[in-house]
Amino acid sequence: MSQVLVITSGKGGVGKTTTTANIGTGLALYKQRKVVMVDADIGLRNLDVVMGLENRIVYDLVDVTHGLCRLKQALIRDKRFENLYLLPAAQTKDKTAVTPEQMEKLCDELRKEFDYVLIDCPAGIEQGFKNAIAGADKAIIVTTPEVSAVRDADRIVGLLEASGFEEPKLLINRIRPDMVKRGDMMSIDDMIDILAIELLGVVPEDEKIVVSTNRGEPAVADESSRAGQAYRNITRRIEGEEVPLMTLEEVEPTFMDKLRMLFGLKNRTAKGDGAKWTF
Amino acid sequence: MDFLKIFGREDVSSKDIAKERLRLILVHDRANVSPKFLEMIKSQLINIISDYMEIEEDGMEIKLTRMKKDEEITVPALVANIPIRKMKHLAKI
Numbered sequence: 001m002s003q004v005l006v007i008t009s010g011k012g013g014v015g016k017t018t019t020t021a022n023i024g025t026g027l028a029l030y031k032q033r034k035v036v037m038v039d040a041d042i043g044l045r046n047l048d049v050v051m052g053l054e055n056r057i058v059y060d061l062v063d064v065t066h067g068l069c070r071l072k073q074a075l076i077r078d079k080r081f082e083n084l085y086l087l088p089a090a091q092t093k094d095k096t097a098v099t100p101e102q103m104e105k106l107c108d109e110l111r112k113e114f115d116y117v118l119i120d121c122p123a124g125i126e127q128g129f130k131n132a133i134a135g136a137d138k139a140i141i142v143t144t145p146e147v148s149a150v151r152d153a154d155r156i157v158g159l160l161e162a163s164g165f166e167e168p169k170l171l172i173n174r175i176r177p178d179m180v181k182r183g184d185m186m187s188i189d190d191m192i193d194i195l196a197i198e199l200l201g202v203v204p205e206d207e208k209i210v211v212s213t214n215r216g217e218p219a220v221a222d223e224s225s226r227a228g229q230a231y232r233n234i235t236r237r238i239e240g241e242e243v244p245l246m247t248l249e250e251v252e253p254t255f256m257d258k259l260r261m262l263f264g265l266k267n268r269t270a271k272g273d274g275a276k277w278t279f
Numbered sequence: 280m281d282f283l284k285i286f287g288r289e290d291v292s293s294k295d296i297a298k299e300r301l302r303l304i305l306v307h308d309r310a311n312v313s314p315k316f317l318e319m320i321k322s323q324l325i326n327i328i329s330d331y332m333e334i335e336e337d338g339m340e341i342k343l344t345r346m347k348k349d350e351e352i353t354v355p356a357l358v359a360n361i362p363i364r365k366m367k368h369l370a371k372i
Contacts (some may be wrong), residue, residue: 146297
């Protein structure tokens, strides 16, 4: 049974594209699923860049819906990961170049060929959003621990429910355990409490995401990346595995750590705060 | 308490402020209440109440907020603050 998942958020810049790239790669790499990622952000395409596939685009989504090429011609196969494909957005058109009906038809076409169809939704709640959700079965809502992002996520929950989506799942991105510990950032429980939807996963803030985006290589494939680990867990949960959401282990800093902290040689918040988080 | 503030330490953590602000924002968002809608309620309230008492329209305040139902649960509430000038005695039956 193939699934069409839309990754959405309302607010821009919270990590929809990064999430799409990492979940897509994770499903193909660790679960050997046949996956296509669709960039629905027409006019502002980015998923190709995050995936490092920008030089291989010939045709795009609008060419397909307008019948200028066959679907197979527009799909870019990722040579690094078997079974992973990208359908890029058009860069010169705008959101009105596609209708929700066309997107629905496109999703049904892709469903025949792939185990997973991931749709990277544009920011906003207008036509682009309506297009992106039109052919989807399930939704993943990405938010960050900020008032503006959570507010927009709540709006999206409402709009998705009005469109007949059952139980959208929440992905909390860019959380900083040190700030949560200090009481300067909303915790996972705070956000679930407010939004009242089921949690799919939590991704910590990680510099390696910037590095991986620079290189065009998804962090999920980087064994040493904490955000990558979080995305691997999320991938397994999408596959129906029970992966514990998060454990917080208190690890006492060693004597040498304390000594280094005392002389300011060690950054307190980075590692030496005594807390070890897993996601 | 003041000397704590000098060192930048407030009693309420900023995440609690964020959470409370969000809650209030979402009460409005979810109820889809526009200022125009509140004005409509206000003018109709004035109409009804004016039959029974003289009220100070300028001092009238009406807002959507949250109220503690008990220890744990808070619920959205419509709070109207209506200053009364004097009672009318038409309502005597």
